[in-house]
Amino acid sequence: MSAVVENHDHHDDHHHGPKKGIMRWLKTTNHKDIGTLYLWFAFAAFLLGGAFAMGIRAELFEPGLQLMDPIRYNQLVTMHGLIMIFGGVMPAFVGLANWLIPLQIGAPDMAMPRMNNLSFWLLPVAFAILLSTAFMEGGLPGFGWTFYAPLSTNYPNVAYFVFAIHIMGASSIMGSINVIVTIMNMRAPGMTLMKMPLFVWSWLITAYLLIAVMPVLAGAVTMLLMDAYFGTSFFDAAGGGDPVLFQHVFWFFGHPEVYIMILPAFGITSHIISTFSRKPLFGHSSMVYAMVSIAVLSFVVWAHHMFTVGMPLVAELFFMWATMLIAIPTGVKVFNWCATIFKGSITYETPMLFAIAFVVLFTIGGFSGLMLAITPADFQYHDTYFVVAHFHYVLVPGSVFSIMAAVYYWLPKWTGNMYDEKMGKLHFWLSFIGVNITFFPQHFVGLAGMPRRYADYALQFAEWNAVSSVGAFLFGLSQLLFLYIVVKTVFAGKKATPQVWDGADGLEWTVDSPAPYHTFDVPPKVK
Amino acid sequence: MKNKLWALILYPLSFFMSADWLDINMPVGVTDISREVFGLHMTIFFVVVAIGVVVFGVLFWSMWKYRRSNNKKPATFTENHTVEILWTIVPTLILIAMAVPASITLKKIYDHEAEEGGIDIQVVGWQWKWQYKYLDEQVGNKPLSFFSNLTTPPDQYEFNRVEKNENYLLEVDEPVVIPVDTPVRFLITSNDVIHSWYMSDFAVKQDAIPGFINVAKTKVNVPGIYRGNCTELCGERHAYMPIVVKAVTQEEYQEWLQSKRDLAEQIAYLTEKEWTSDELLATGEEIYETRCAACHQTNGAGIAGFYPALAGSDVVMNDKAKQIEILMEGIRGSQMQSFAEQLNEVEMASVITFTRLAWGNEKSGDGEIVIPKDIVDYKETNL
Amino acid sequence: MNTETTSHQKYYVPESSSIPIVFAVAMLFFGVGAADAVMGKGTTLLFIGIVTVIGTLAYWWSVVIRESHAGLDTPQLNTSYVYGMAWFIFSEVMFFAAFFGALFYIRTFSISWLGGEGPTAKGLAGDLLWPDFEATWPPMITPEESLMGEQAITKGPDENMYLQSIGSLGTWLPLYNTVVLLTSSGTVHFAHMALKDNNRKRFNFWLGITVLLAFIFVILQALEYYEAYAHLGLTISSGVYGTTFFMLTGFHGMHVLIGGIFLATQLTRSAGYNHFSDKEHFGFEAASWYWHFVDVVWVCLFLFVYIL
Ligand code: HEA
Ligand code: HEA
Ligand code: CUA
Numbered sequence A: 001m002s003a004v005v006e007n008h009d010h011h012d013d014h015h016h017g018p019k020k021g022i023m024r025w026l027k028t029t030n031h032k033d034i035g036t037l038y039l040w041f042a043f044a045a046f047l048l049g050g051a052f053a054m055g056i057r058a059e060l061f062e063p064g065l066q067l068m069d070p071i072r073y074n075q076l077v078t079m080h081g082l083i084m085i086f087g088g089v090m091p092a093f094v095g096l097a098n099w100l101i102p103l104q105i106g107a108p109d110m111a112m113p114r115m116n117n118l119s120f121w122l123l124p125v126a127f128a129i130l131l132s133t134a135f136m137e138g139g140l141p142g143f144g145w146t147f148y149a150p151l152s153t154n155y156p157n158v159a160y161f162v163f164a165i166h167i168m169g170a171s172s173i174m175g176s177i178n179v180i181v182t183i184m185n186m187r188a189p190g191m192t193l194m195k196m197p198l199f200v201w202s203w204l205i206t207a208y209l210l211i212a213v214m215p216v217l218a219g220a221v222t223m224l225l226m227d228a229y230f231g232t233s234f235f236d237a238a239g240g241g242d243p244v245l246f247q248h249v250f251w252f253f254g255h256p257e258v259y260i261m262i263l264p265a266f267g268i269t270s271h272i273i274s275t276f277s278r279k280p281l282f283g284h285s286s287m288v289y290a291m292v293s294i295a296v297l298s299f300v301v302w303a304h305h306m307f308t309v310g311m312p313l314v315a316e317l318f319f320m321w322a323t324m325l326i327a328i329p330t331g332v333k334v335f336n337w338c339a340t341i342f343k344g345s346i347t348y349e350t351p352m353l354f355a356i357a358f359v360v361l362f363t364i365g366g367f368s369g370l371m372l373a374i375t376p377a378d379f380q381y382h383d384t385y386f387v388v389a390h391f392h393y394v395l396v397p398g399s400v401f402s403i404m405a406a407v408y409y410w411l412p413k414w415t416g417n418m419y420d421e422k423m424g425k426l427h428f429w430l431s432f433i434g435v436n437i438t439f440f441p442q443h444f445v446g447l448a449g450m451p452r453r454y455a456d457y458a459l460q461f462a463e464w465n466a467v468s469s470v471g472a473f474l475f476g477l478s479q480l481l482f483l484y485i486v487v488k489t490v491f492a493g494k495k496a497t498p499q500v501w502d503g504a505d506g507l508e509w510t511v512d513s514p515a516p517y518h519t520f521d522v523p524p525k526v527k
Numbered sequence B: 001m002k003n004k005l006w007a008l009i010l011y012p013l014s015f016f017m018s019a020d021w022l023d024i025n026m027p028v029g030v031t032d033i034s035r036e037v038f039g040l041h042m043t044i045f046f047v048v049v050a051i052g053v054v055v056f057g058v059l060f061w062s063m064w065k066y067r068r069s070n071n072k073k074p075a076t077f078t079e080n081h082t083v084e085i086l087w088t089i090v091p092t093l094i095l096i097a098m099a100v101p102a103s104i105t106l107k108k109i110y111d112h113e114a115e116e117g118g119i120d121i122q123v124v125g126w127q128w129k130w131q132y133k134y135l136d137e138q139v140g141n142k143p144l145s146f147f148s149n150l151t152t153p154p155d156q157y158e159f160n161r162v163e164k165n166e167n168y169l170l171e172v173d174e175p176v177v178i179p180v181d182t183p184v185r186f187l188i189t190s191n192d193v194i195h196s197w198y199m200s201d202f203a204v205k206q207d208a209i210p211g212f213i214n215v216a217k218t219k220v221n222v223p224g225i226y227r228g229n230c231t232e233l234c235g236e237r238h239a240y241m242p243i244v245v246k247a248v249t250q251e252e253y254q255e256w257l258q259s260k261r262d263l264a265e266q267i268a269y270l271t272e273k274e275w276t277s278d279e280l281l282a283t284g285e286e287i288y289e290t291r292c293a294a295c296h297q298t299n300g301a302g303i304a305g306f307y308p309a310l311a312g313s314d315v316v317m318n319d320k321a322k323q324i325e326i327l328m329e330g331i332r333g334s335q336m337q338s339f340a341e342q343l344n345e346v347e348m349a350s351v352i353t354f355t356r357l358a359w360g361n362e363k364s365g366d367g368e369i370v371i372p373k374d375i376v377d378y379k380e381t382n383l
Numbered sequence C: 001m002n003t004e005t006t007s008h009q010k011y012y013v014p015e016s017s018s019i020p021i022v023f024a025v026a027m028l029f030f031g032v033g034a035a036d037a038v039m040g041k042g043t044t045l046l047f048i049g050i051v052t053v054i055g056t057l058a059y060w061w062s063v064v065i066r067e068s069h070a071g072l073d074t075p076q077l078n079t080s081y082v083y084g085m086a087w088f089i090f091s092e093v094m095f096f097a098a099f100f101g102a103l104f105y106i107r108t109f110s111i112s113w114l115g116g117e118g119p120t121a122k123g124l125a126g127d128l129l130w131p132d133f134e135a136t137w138p139p140m141i142t143p144e145e146s147l148m149g150e151q152a153i154t155k156g157p158d159e160n161m162y163l164q165s166i167g168s169l170g171t172w173l174p175l176y177n178t179v180v181l182l183t184s185s186g187t188v189h190f191a192h193m194a195l196k197d198n199n200r201k202r203f204n205f206w207l208g209i210t211v212l213l214a215f216i217f218v219i220l221q222a223l224e225y226y227e228a229y230a231h232l233g234l235t236i237s238s239g240v241y242g243t244t245f246f247m248l249t250g251f252h253g254m255h256v257l258i259g260g261i262f263l264a265t266q267l268t269r270s271a272g273y274n275h276f277s278d279k280e281h282f283g284f285e286a287a288s289w290y291w292h293f294v295d296v297v298w299v300c301l302f303l304f305v306y307i308l
C-alpha cells in the first residue's frame, strides 16, 4: 500500500504543469491533453480522408478511367467514408467533449481519466490495423463504408477490417461511458440538468446513442467475420439466412450514427449563435426536448436506407412516416436559432459565419433528406449522387463546419491566443464557396440518374462532374489555410482575455485563457 | 454595351430554357407510375423550396436588420409559446400533406400480382452483367434466356484511346425486349452479390438479392430504347453492367421471339460442324475479351489477391477436363461463376481453346484444344 | 447525482499513467493477431496479444483496488464506478440484442420467404428459387440442401437441441443448465446479503458455491457442444439453425466464463486478502450485477433457442 502512495506522491498537489516531451501525450490522464490529442488525430484523419476524396474527384473529373483501376477507386471511396466518419468527425467531437465538458460543468476532469486516455489511444491502433491492409495482397477494403454482405464476406483481408472496427467500437463505448458518467456525476453543485449548457446536453444524448448502437455494429461485424471465415450462414440464403439481415443490423447502427455526427454540432451552434447575437438562446428547454426526440426517433427509422431491398409494404410505410417525423424536432431547432438571431445585436466573426452557414446549409441537406424519405421518390434517388449530395450537405457544411466553428470559437480559450480574424474570414468564404460548388451540382447529376460508387460514368454527366471536381479542389486547398491558421494561433497571436467574446456565457469563460492545466479542483457554485 | 449586358443575363437563362436543362432533373419517364413519381418529386421539391424561402428569408433579414452597427441593444426574450406551438404544428400538417400522396403512390407500386396477359421476366444479376429469363417463353425445353453484356470497348473507358460513343457505358450486346402497353413483371434476383436493377424512365429500382426475389412491375406506354444502370456496389466493375430495355410494339415483340427461337436451332447445328483451332481461336479471343478479361485481365495475368492468372495456370495448361468443369460449374464460394448458361457450346469451346493457346500456354502446356463436341459430351454425361 | 453535496471532497484524478498506452499496444497485437489467426497466418501474435491484454488488465484493476485501499476514492468516485458498470452492462445488452434480433429476423422473415410464404414478391423466392424448401423452425434441411441434396455444401443438422420428447427431459442438458444458472443467481444474492450482514464466512461460502455453479455451467455447455458435434451432426455451419444456436449460446457461454472469473476474483479477494466491508464492496457488486445480467440473457436464450 505504501508503494502506491509513493507512486502518487503528487496527488495532493494538482497545480503543477504537464510532463515534458512525448511521454506527456502517451501517459496523460488530463482531459485537456486528451482533447488535444483527439482533435489533432481528427484533423490528420480529415486531411487523409480529404486526400482520398481528392483522388475520387480527380478520377471523376471526366468520363473514362484516368488515374486508377476500379478496384483502387472502390478502395478510395470506402476508406474515404470510413476515415471521415470514424477518424474525422467522431473523434473531433470526442475531442471537443473532452476539452469542454469538464470546463462547462465545473468538473476537475473526466470521471475516469485513465480509461479516457485508453479510449484515445485505441483509435490509432484501430486505424493502424485497418490501413495495414494497404500493404497486403488484396489491399484495402473496397466494399463501401457500409460493407454490405455478401460482397464483404468474400472480400480479401476482411478480418483486419473487422477487428479494426471492433477496436474503434470499444474506444467509442469507453469514451461515451466516460462522458455520461462525467455529466451525471460530476456537475458542480447547483448545475441542475436543465441548467446544463447545450453542448453538454447534446453530448449526453450522443453518448447514449453511441453506447446503444456501437455494440450493434460490433455484432454486425462479428456476424460478417463468422460468415466469411467460419461457415455460418447469417447472410446466405443457401443456409437459410438473408443478405438483407445484414443491412438491418448495420443500419440499426448506421442511422443513429449519422445523428451521432450531428447532435454535438447542434450543441456547438447553439452556443455560438447566442454568443454573437449577444442574446440568450431562444427556447433552451425546447432545444433539449428536440434533441431527445431526434435521438429516440433515430432508433425507428433505419430502414429508410433500404427502401429498395424489397421490404413488405407496411414496413416501407412505417419507415417513411417515422423518418418524416424527424423534420419536426429538427425544424424546432432551426427556428429557435433564427429566433435567437432575431432582435439580437449581431457581429460576424469567423465562428458566427461558420455557424450561420451551418444553419443554412444543414437545412438544405435536411430538405433533401426529407425528399429521400418519400419512399416512391427514393426509388429514383436511392444510390445516386442525390444521396451523396444530401449527406455531404449535412456532413461537410454540417458537421465539419460546426467543428471548424467550434475550433475558432474556443481556440483562444485553449491556446490563450486570438486567431487571425482576416485569415479566418478568408478561410470561411473559400470554404463556403468551395463546398457549394462541389456538392450542389451533385444534386443535378443524381436526379439525372448517375449512380454512386461509380468509377466511370455516362457522357451526359460530364459537365457537372467537372464543376464538382473543381469545387472540391478549391475546398480542399482552402483547408490548408485552416491548418496554417490553427498552427499559427498555437504559437502566436494577440493574447486573449478569459472572457474572449463579449457575449459569451458559461463556466469555461470564467477560467484564464489559456485554460490552466487543471481547472475546477474546487467546484464552482452555479446559481 | 447594352447588348453585352443582355447576353450576360440571357446566357445563363438560355441554359435553363433549352431542352437540355432537364438533364439536371429527374426524367418524367414513360410509365404511369414514373409520371406520378415525378409529380411527387416536384411537389415535395417545391414545398421544401417554399419553406426554405420563408425560413432563410427571415434569417437573412434578421441578420441584416439586427447587425451590431444597427442595433446596439439586444432583446432578452427566451421564449414565446405561441410561435413555438405554431412552428411545431405547421410543419406537422405539411408533412401529413406530403405523406398522403406518397403513401398512395407507394401502394400502387406495391401491386405485385400477376395480371392477365402480362409477362414475367426473371432478371438475374451476375458479376458484372444481367441475365434475362422469359419465364413464359420456351425455347427447346427451357425458358428463353440470354445475357446482356457491356459492349463499350476498353479502348474507350480504360485506355481512353478512342473517342467515346454516344451511349458510352450504356450499351449492351443484347437488350431486354418488352412489348409496350403490357404489364411486365421483372422478378429480380442475383447469382452472387447484391446488385440493383435501376431504370429511371420506369421509376424502377429494385435490389437483386441472392436467394430472394424482388418484383418490379411496369407498363411502358412509349416505344423506345431505355438505358439504366446497376446501382448497388457489386465489386469493381459495378459501373460496367448497364441495362438496356427496348420497348416495342406487340408485333415486333413476337417477331423478336421468333428470331430467338431460330437462333437456338442454328446453334445446335453449329456444334455438329468440324472446327479448326484457328476458327476457335478467333471467336475465343473475342469472347475472352468481353467475358473473362474483366477478372483475369487481357494479358491473362489476373490480379494478385483477387483473380488468379490463367497464363501459366496448371489447370489451363494441362487439365482439359478440369477446365471444362470449372467453366461449366464455376468454383463454389468464389467469384468464378458458371458459364454454362452464358456461353453456347461453340463459344465455350473457343474460349477454352483460346486460354489454352494464348500467352505462351501452348508451349508450356499440352497445347490441346477443346471442340464444341467436348462441351456437348460434358453436358450429356453430367445432366 | 451529486448536486446536493455541500462540503466538497476532492475527486481523485490519477497521475499520468503508462497502463492505458501499454494496454493499447497490447490491443494492437491482439487485433492484428486475431486477424492473422482467422486468416490462417499463424497464432503467435494473437498469443502475445492475449497474454499482454490479460496481464495489463489484471495489473490495472489491482492498481485501482490499491488506490481504493489507500483511501483515494471518495463516494463520488465510487458513484462513477457504479454508473460506469451500469452503462457497460447496457452496452452488453445491446450486443446481445443484435444477435437476438438476427434470430428473430431469420425465424420470422427469411425462413418463411425462402419457404414461399409472405407477400407476393417475397413468397416468389420459394416458388422460383427453392421449390422444395419448407419453412419450419428449426430447419433441418437448408434451402441449398433441398435443391442439391447430397451435393450441397451447407447442410442442416441431423438433430436439433429442442426437447425431443417429454421422456428425454431427464437427459436434456439445457434444463440442467437453466437450473444451475438460476440457482447461482440466488446464491450470489445470498452472498451479497451475507456481506451486508458482515458475515464473512457465509459470504465466502455462498460466493464459492456461485463460482462452482458457474464452472459447472461451462462444463455442461462444453458437453453439450461435444454432443452436438459428435453425435447430432449439429455444427456452426449447419445452416442458420447451427449458426444462430452456436453464436447465441457461444457468446453467452463466453460471458459466463468471464463472469465466473470475475466472481472467482472477488472470492480470492475476500477469502485470501480480506477485502470488502459491509459498506464498501463495489468489486463484488459489479461482479454480481454482471452475473445477473448473464442470467437474464440465459433465460431469454432458453426461451427462444431451446423452447419456442
Ligand atoms: C449528419 C448526418 C446526417 C443527418 C443529420 C441526416 C439527416 C436526415 N437524413 Fe440522411 N443520410 C446521411 C447522413 C445524415 N442524414 C448519410 C451519411 C446517408 C447515406 C449513407 C450511405 O448510404 O452511405 C444518408 C442517407 C439518407 C437516406 C437514404 C437515402 C438512400 O440511400 O436512398 C434518407 C432517406 O430517408 C435520409 C433521410 C434523412 C432525413 C429525413 C434527415 C432529417 O434528420 C433531416 C431533418 C432536417 C430538416 C427537414 C431541415 C430543417 C427543418 C425545417 C426547416 C422544418 C420545416 C421542414 C419541413 C416541414 C419539411 N438520409
Ligand atoms: C464526415 C464525412 C465526410 C466528409 C467530411 C467528406 C468530404 C468530402 N467528400 Fe465524401 N463521403 C463520405 C463522407 C464524407 N465526405 C461518405 C460516408 C461517403 C460514402 C462512402 C461510400 O460510398 O462508401 C462519401 C463519398 C464521397 C463521394 C462519392 C464517391 C462515390 O460514390 O463514388 C464523393 C465524390 O465526390 C465524395 C467527395 C468528398 C469531397 C470532395 C469532400 C471534401 O469535403 C473533402 C475536403 C478535404 C480535404 C481535401 C482535405 C484537406 C486538404 C488537403 C489534404 C490538402 C490537399 C488538397 C488538395 C491537393 C486539393 N465523398
Ligand atoms: Cu452490379 Cu453494381
Ligand SMILES: [Cu+2]
Pocket (backbone or CB within 6 Å): A254, A255, A258, A301, A302, A304, A305
Ligand atoms: Cu438514415
